[in-house]
């Protein structure tokens with residue numbers, strides 16, 4: 001018996017081939033999309049685990065910082081009492097006691113910054129005139145300007161809008177920026193501080209108050225610039241590297257503001273801080 005074979009025409013076959021190719025392409029696309037969704041899901045899961053870990057670490061760090069700070073307080077206290085009268089000790093001993101006191105104070109200041117930042121104290125918000133806060137920081141740092149022979153130039157308008165903020169935290173930011181500027185300058189350098197009311201970028205944008213801290217210091221090289229806002233990053237032997245990390249969080253995360261830096265190595269650095277006006 002002769003079997004009857006049915007052959008499709010050539011054009012039918014190529015149509016089927018084309019269709020199969022299209023299916024294969026769609027399938028491959030679906031497969032890739034699924035893979036991408038899985039990858040994103042995994043990434044989100046990892047980020048969630050990571051933020052839970054960071055939150056836990058934060059709490060642990062605050063607890064440890066508190067305990068160590070408590071242990072350091074009597075150590076500094078005793079050293080200060082001993083050093084009230086340096087003449088009780090040979091010069092070499094007094095010098096070493098002073099160095100020990102300085103080291104402990106540095107550790108203590110680092111711990112205090114961690115505590116101030118992570119402590120779950122209720123956020124204190126009040127309407128502030130930030131030039132008053134700035135004057136407070138400057139008053140406390142007056143001796144530093146004199147000691148390092150740094151000139152201060154201020155340009156603060158009398159009609160500065162008020163901001164809703166935590167005064168202690170904003171003072172901490174200003175103090176950090178001023179100290180950084182002083183540290184970066186040689187005697188004879190100038191720190192120029194200006195404040196201005198600014199309109200929002202578009203009509204419905206909120207107006208803000210802008211503060212600029214501009215120094216004539218050594219500037220920040222590119223390889224340092226990438227790291228300045230990282231925790232514990234410092235180029236100073238004596239620094240904690242927490243100043244800018246904490247300042248950034250206070251301004252951006254806690255007050256919904258903005259902070260940025262530009263610098264020309266060898267010429268100076270300019271930090272800009274913006275806070276929403278009320």
Ligand SMILES: Nc1ncnc2c1ncn2[C@@H]1O[C@H](COP(=O)(O)OP(=O)(O)OP(=O)(O)O)[C@@H](O)[C@H]1O
Nearest residue numbers: 180181184219228234235236239240241243244269
């Ligand atoms: N105005 C500035 N001019 C030049 N370099 C700066 C300036 N401000 C910050 N930096 C650089 O950024 C680094 C990080 O600053 P940050 O305030 O976070 O820490 P620190 O000043 O080193 O330590 P701490 O604030 O505890 O004293 C500094 O070590 C310095 O290299």
Ligand SMILES: [Mg+2]
Nearest residue numbers: 176180243244
């Ligand atoms: Mg600093």
